Amino acid sequence: MIYFMNGQFTDQEGCTISIDDRGYYFGDGVYEVVKVYNGELYTAEEHFNRLVESAEKVKMVLPYSKEELIGIASELVKANQIETGHIYIQATRGVSPRTHQFPEIPVTPVVTAYAINNPRPLKNIEEGVRVKIVDDVRWLRCDIKSLNLLGNVLAKQEAFEAGCAEALFVRDGIVMEGSSSNVFGIKNGTVYTHPATNLILNGITRRVVMKLCEELAIPFVEKEFTPIEALSMDEFFLTSTTAEITPIVSIDGHPIGNGQPGTVTKQLQEAFARQIPVPVKAN
Template sequence: MTIYNHILTENDFIEQDDLRYPFEERGLQFGDGIYEVIRVYDGKYYLIDEHVGRLYRSAAAVKINVPYKKEDMYKRLDELLEKNGVEGDAKVYLQITRGSAPRDHAFPADTDANLYAYVKDLPRPTELMREGVTAITQDDVRWDWCYIKSLNLLPNVLAKQAAKEQGSFEAILHKNGEVTECSSSNVYYVRDGSVYTHPAKKNILHGCVRMRIEAFCNQENIEFNEAPFLVEDIQYADELFLSSSTAEVMPILKVDGQTVGDGTPGPVTRTLQKCYEQEAGIPENKSIFSSQSATD
């Protein structure tokens, strides 16, 4: 994976090796910050408006002053791709913290936020999207305001690690048996051709791709229900899938070792994958439905 050299900070672009965190950085000491991961296809952002909008909503929710106005943020993010000569598929990680100040739980006075963003190559996970993945279930022990895309991700990290240790791709989180989302993605239940997913309340992240899933369902006359389902309902699912900016639309074929549906990616998931590829402008030779892609 290529790690591009130029990083966007609140002041200018710097060489990656020159990045130094102040010792008392609130993002490091308190997780006092927010972030976004933005997908790039063929050198162009996908869902940039949705990501930038959510960034500013998260900042407002935790009372962080973003160093740029929105129009300037768009400009600087474009410059980040241009400066690094990005032409392929990649991701941009963008983080803003409350700043650097002597350690104290209370907000520091007259302290500027710290911002940086970097870009990395990120090929599409075509084989996983084509063949499907497995998942486990885990208790959702995160805080109640998951709609804020904050740096406080330790419960997510532990859940993802538990999935990895069991040879699975993702951990499906639940509170008292009611499925919320996954450690780093939203999750959907399909029954009799209808899609169900947890309502966009404060206890889940309002995923940018999740918004598009709803739009794709409306476009394809697939019933989309913001209604929670239970872990015990998974055994009756015809299909199960997840979505995120890096995983796109990913079929889930097994949960806790139990097969979902007939054990293959279902027609609703496939339809939504096609919608995603069409909107994102994925060329035919990179499509998961292309024989050429299958041999890449």
């Protein structure tokens, strides 16, 4: 397996992280996950734009341009012969003796990345998943795709222990998002989701769904809703880079609609599948 670390493509032995890396000490860094379909990066521009934006929000200057980062990701796909999978890339503030404030002597961010094969989760896409409501006790900058994910990890584990695939965050009586996804309810043919504020991550697949709704003339509303309103939805689904559009068939054990993936969700899934890059046929 070929990795990328600080300007070099290398094997696993060549990937050595310093104990003084601020990502290790503080989670002081940002990251992205980019899907690969049929050997091609999917929505790469959007993902790497967001990586740059996240870095700017934490006052980090990345050592590579967006175009260079896309080039690195593309090379990893090729080197590892990835057909369907994803790229993981992260940047930490760099290596410096442990102090909470930024290093007094400027250091270069540490950029690492890898590519792995990862099949589409077709069973979940077709059958749907169950989710569990969890109190959202995370910090107030969920719009930054940072390495500070302990709150998400604990919520996901709580859901997992309850036999659910995802945690549904609720803050001050409002449904926010999943621990690693955005969430959407459908009522009378209209898709509802939480507005893109600092309290959720504006997911790339979330944006794709917005565009698909526009193309399909499906009403789409960014509006807060409560857990009680969530339970009364006709359909519910979640989105992420790796989960795509996955139906939610129950929340806290309560079935959504008839407890099966709904027609609007299926319509969006079909539209999503149509715009996935297809294999290039040899002449």
